[in-house]
Amino acid sequence: MTAEVKVAIIDKALEEGFAQAGVCRPDAVPEIADRLAQFVAEGKHGDMGWMGERMHWRGNPAALWPEARSVIMLAEPYTQDHDPRDVLAMPDRGAISVYAQNRDYHDIVKKRLKRVGRWLIDQYGGEIKVFVDTAPVMEKPLAAAAGLGWQGKHTNLLSRELGSWFFLGAIFTTLELPVDEPGRENCGTCTACLDVCPTNAFPAPFQLDARRCISYLTIEHQGPIDPELRPLLGNHIYGCDDCLAACPWNKFAVEAHELRYAARDDLLAPKLADLVALGDSEFRSFFSGSPVKRLGRDRFVRNVLYAIGNSRDVSLIPTVRQLVADPAPVVADAARWALEILENKPR
Structure with a gap:
């Protein structure tokens, strides 16, 4: 497929409400297999047994659908008009992660992906599969490979154009599209995200121990939380945005156009x-x-x-x-x- 086709696809994605799009090959991140295996071997995945059970697919996106020739990665902002850290100073209120203060993003993003995918098939043929954080797809490394940004020291994806606050979606396609240059790391000497973490969940820059991460503890962990960690949770009751909110790149965060991401009044500081x-x-x-x-x-x-x-x-x-x-x-x-x-x- 030509560069003009790729431009048309990206234009369609932007028309549907995505803020950014890029393309990479399914095998663009061969290093993630070893990184994932080490992460699981060290037990840093905690109770998330599905990481180990589906490691072959998660560590090798090309194996998830061997017929795929390109991966279109898309970013959708959910930036809020308030600082999510404000509620942390209100001990009688609960802090709910920004992404969960209204409608479930899985449904919204997936429908948008399907619209782009159907248009792609109608215009250029081929087959597609779409993924939104519900399958063994390593979205963040693929998005970095597609030029959407880079994985910061907190392991989340950052963008010079979007900041921290965006969801990722993937369209796997059998069409062979021109690829983008991978994103380049731009964290420099900054350690704001590491320093702000209440539970010291980062053993080193670019490394996360999920067993100490508040998002993992309050969402994924099934049983009682370690008594030593409970005081460090503060008033976080669902997820945690501390490391994202501390990032200086958020000065470039773009406004979210999807009204269903705007915080419900009763979930802002319940x-x-x-x-x-x-x-x-x-x-x-x-x-x-x-x-x-x-x-x-x-x-x-x-x-x-x-x-x-x-x-x-x-x-x-x-x-x-x-x-x-x-x-x-x-x-x-x-x-x-x-x-x-x-x-x-x-x-």
Whole structure:
């Protein structure tokens, strides 16, 4: 396929609402197989067993769909008009990661990818497969290979044009398209993202130990969180944006045009007292359409109870005491911990 075809595809992607697009080969990042194997061998993936189980595909995108000849990587901004760190100074409120403060991005981005993909087939033929963080695809290394940016010292993708706040989507196609130059690392001597991490989840620049990452602990980790880490969670109850928000490249962050990413008023800084009282049906109703819903009531209330303990808000003692006998062991354990903190009993 010619360069003109590639330009037309990128123009269509921008027309559909993506902010940036680039192309790489499925085998453009051969080094990720060894990096992933080492990550898993060292246990840094924690409870995410699926990383090891599907390592062959995740470490080798070309093996995921051998017929694919090109990967079109696309970026969609979800930049908010507020600083996500503001809520961290409100101990009676919960901090929910910016990307989860409204509609689930998986559905929105995937529909946009499919529209671009269908247009691509209609115009130029071939076959496609689209992926949005739901398959064994290493989106960040592929996006860097496609020239969208580089993986920063916090391992997330950064862009000179977009900053930190964007989702990634991938269109694998059987068409052979001209590729882009890979993104070049531009972190320099800056360590802002590493220094701000409350749990010291980065053993070294460009390395992450998920077992200490607040996003992993509050979303992926199934059981009780290590008591030594609980005080470091602060009021984070779903994910963490600290390392992203600290990045100086965010001065180039672009406005999100998708209104469904704008924060719901009731998720911007929700009261812990309201959230901890949610039963299963109330939880599912309140978080309908949000990524938070996939967490389930028990793990979510676990997180809220840790935040309540860290808040030192003694007015919540009666509420917490009611959850000490909760049928969910993970909730009961978190309630006992929070109660001991609030009653000033060292654990």
